[in-house]
Amino acid sequence: MLKYLFNFVIFPGFLFTACFGLMACWIDRKVTSRIQWRVGPPWYQPFMDLVKLSIKEIIVPRTASKELFFLSPMLGLSAATLVSMLVWLVNIDPGSKGFSGDIIVIVYLLTIPAIAVILGASASGNPLASLGASREIKMVMAYELPFIISLIVPIIKSHGLLRLNEIINYQVANGPFITSLSGIIAFIVMIFCIQAKLGLVPFDASEAETEIMGGTFIEYSGMLLAIFKLTKTMLMVVLPLFLITLFWQGFSFLSLWKYVIILVIIILIRNTNPRVRIDQAVRFFWGKMTLLAVLAVLLAVKGL
Amino acid sequence: MNFKLKALTKSIWVYHMSTGSCNNCDIEIIDMLTPRFDAERFGITLVGSVRHADAIPVTGSLNLKAVPRIKQVYEQAAKPCVVIAIGTCSCGQGIFKNGPNCPNPVDSLLPVDIYIPGCPPKPEAMIAGIMKLIEKLKGNITIPTA
Numbered sequence: 001m002l003k004y005l006f007n008f009v010i011f012p013g014f015l016f017t018a019c020f021g022l023m024a025c026w027i028d029r030k031v032t033s034r035i036q037w038r039v040g041p042p043w044y045q046p047f048m049d050l051v052k053l054s055i056k057e058i059i060v061p062r063t064a065s066k067e068l069f070f071l072s073p074m075l076g077l078s079a080a081t082l083v084s085m086l087v088w089l090v091n092i093d094p095g096s097k098g099f100s101g102d103i104i105v106i107v108y109l110l111t112i113p114a115i116a117v118i119l120g121a122s123a124s125g126n127p128l129a130s131l132g133a134s135r136e137i138k139m140v141m142a143y144e145l146p147f148i149i150s151l152i153v154p155i156i157k158s159h160g161l162l163r164l165n166e167i168i169n170y171q172v173a174n175g176p177f178i179t180s181l182s183g184i185i186a187f188i189v190m191i192f193c194i195q196a197k198l199g200l201v202p203f204d205a206s207e208a209e210t211e212i213m214g215g216t217f218i219e220y221s222g223m224l225l226a227i228f229k230l231t232k233t234m235l236m237v238v239l240p241l242f243l244i245t246l247f248w249q250g251f252s253f254l255s256l257w258k259y260v261i262i263l264v265i266i267i268l269i270r271n272t273n274p275r276v277r278i279d280q281a282v283r284f285f286w287g288k289m290t291l292l293a294v295l296a297v298l299l300a301v302k303g304l
Numbered sequence: 305m306n307f308k309l310k311a312l313t314k315s316i317w318v319y320h321m322s323t324g325s326c327n328n329c330d331i332e333i334i335d336m337l338t339p340r341f342d343a344e345r346f347g348i349t350l351v352g353s354v355r356h357a358d359a360i361p362v363t364g365s366l367n368l369k370a371v372p373r374i375k376q377v378y379e380q381a382a383k384p385c386v387v388i389a390i391g392t393c394s395c396g397q398g399i400f401k402n403g404p405n406c407p408n409p410v411d412s413l414l415p416v417d418i419y420i421p422g423c424p425p426k427p428e429a430m431i432a433g434i435m436k437l438i439e440k441l442k443g444n445i446t447i448p449t450a
Contacts, residue, residue: 038342048311225356
């Protein structure tokens with residue numbers, strides 16, 4: 001019992017993933033600023049942002065639904081913590097076997113932060129926030145379809161294993177799935193899906209700062225905004241890690257370069273693309289990406 | 305040093321408020337955030353919503369239409385929040401001193417923390433002014449009040 005609590009709060013769970021994620025966030029900002037030919041913030045900048053936000057005042061709008069406004073950031077953070085604990089433990093703790101079907105549990109848990117953002121935005125009673133919430137709903141519906149279809153590829157290739165631990169062991173024995181044709185197609189689709197899950201630039205229509213003034217987060221201030229930002233940074237660790245687990249033989253601290261490669265790909269996509277409209281994003285995910293994912297599934301069934 | 309104060313001064317998020325300016329100061333504020341001057345070195349970022357802001361740079365001569373709006377914007381900001389008067393118009397009304405449309409100086413309505421004069425002030429001047437404001441908040445220097 002105490003071990004689970006330790007796992008949840010300190011080591012692979014909340015504290016460790018948060019620190020790891022804040023460093024990843026710094027790498028994101030630093031690489032972005034080097035691409036834009038400037039110096040960029042010092043390494044402790046994300047920590048300072050978080051501390052500053054948490055000591056500021058929390059303003060609750062008069063039209064807001066108070067309970068939901070306070071609870072939805074906690075909902076998102078707890079889901080992100082739980083999923084980070086599950087994914088880390090499968091990868092770095094050899095004693096942890098996971099449980100059958102944990103891949104499905106993780107897919108459900110990864111949806112909860114987006115739902116928390118939607119709930120919080122619609123609870124805040126701001127018209128621009130409700131606009132952002134409606135865009136976020138459309139975005140969730142758009143990216144979940146190719147995400148789940150391409151998730152089927154590693155399950156087919158490992159002959160129906162639903163346990164992340166067994167999928168890693170299968171890859172260690174038979175080579176990573178990313179080296180096969182269907183694996184690389186599904187991996188590319190997944191990269192675009194996690195870009196949308198993280199709400200980074202080509203797909204950040206729901207929190208467009210220049211257009212709807214922060215969108216879903218417009219009424220959030222202080223500690224609650226800090227919790228939302230922390231959830232985003234934790235997902236920035238968990239989603240690439242989940243991808244490595246599914247396609248790339250799993251993660252250990254010696255193979256940190258795998259994580260860095262995926263992170264840099266995400267940052268480069270972010271920095272070289274303009275924001276797409278929500279209808280363009282839905283068309284992109286339900287059209288090209290879903291077709292690619294179905295193609296990958298067919299190839300996987302053929303054994304390629 | 306006080307850790308709270310360090311966190312507050314190391315990560316200043318800016319929400320830009322124009323009260324009827326000629327847009328020169330606004331363009332210079334945007335210039336301050338460009339790669340040449342790179343205000344993100346000091347943690348200064350432009351944010352979309354006033355709820356996230358730590359500093360409100362006010363530009364313009366504050367005409368009558370803008371008076372209730374700027375009050376509302378300041379009340380909606382999460383405190384602690386500083387107000388920076390940028391440009392001659394918002395520092396001392398400039399050429400609109402006797403104008404019928406702009407009877408209120410900015411500092412008669414809001415607690416202005418620092419004045420950055422100029423028409424428009426250069427980005428270097430703004431960065432220098434914000435650095436002086438940080439020193440003032442830390443208590444290292446005292447700036448004589450107007």
